[in-house]
Amino acid sequence: MAISKLNAEQFANMAVNAAGVVFEYAGKDGKNTAMHFFGADYEATVKTQDEMFRVLRNVVTTFWEVKTKESLLRESNDGIRSKLRAGTPHRLIIRTSAGITVKVFDLDASVWARIGLMPTKKDLERSARDRKKYIHNATKALMEALNFRVELPKDIAQPEEVQPEQPAEQVAAESATPIAVAETVAEQPARRRGRKPRSGAETVAIAA
Known part of the structure; x- marks a missing residue:
């Protein structure tokens, strides 16, 4: 991973599909400068959403780690400064590793004056455990501010399973196959020819 600080000329000549995260800062006469975060992280x-969260969390973590290191070094050498800027960028641009633009967020046209990238003095006093949790929550809030949870899917949609189409010959053969239907025939008792009913049966029938 790497971080480049671009002056107005360098930013003007920057590739329009440069991958990574770009913070564009407004300059005089339209000569804007930028910070470019690029590399796998x-x-x-x-x-x-998951990929945007990973990328933004790495950006926020970088700001925290660099600012913490800078504060420690300045105790011995107050002239040390990082290239990361505390000011709010004019525009935020995020592109995938393939150069596809995910988001162009114009902060000047938004309701947000700041997006909380640089940690405050109070933030730097947090313990390592609290800091990790705070960075996680800060990234979630940044995702909400950029409206990523509405505009982006949670993960990649899985393609629906397609049933293989049967050949026409097989379908025709199955249609021509006779269907066996089981019939249940009640066996009737055979009646003997020439046998008359018993006299008792006749008497009962007449009496009825």
Whole structure:
């Protein structure tokens, strides 16, 4: 992974499909500058919520780690400064590793004045355990601010299973096969020829 600080000329000549995360900062006379985060940690492989969360969490974590390191080094050398800027970017651009644009977020036109990238002094005083949790929650809030949870799917949709089509010959053969129907025939008792009913039966029938 890498981070590049681009002046106005470099940013103007930057490829329009450069992968990664770009923070564009407004400059005088339209000469904007930028910070470019690129590499596997900052480049989404697909346009999903999970990939955006991974990328943005890595960006937020980088700001925290660099700011923490800077604060420690400045105790011995106050002239040390990181290239990461505390100011709010004018525009946020996110592209996948294939150069496909996922989001162009214009902060000047949004309701948000800041998006909470650089940690505050209070943030830096958090314990390592609290810090990890706070970075996770800060990334979730950033996802909400950028509207990623509405615009992007949770994960890649799985293709529906397609049943293989049977050959026409097989379908015709199955249709021509006779269907056996089981019939149940009640066996009737055979009546003997020439045998008359018993006299008792006749008497009862007449009496009835």
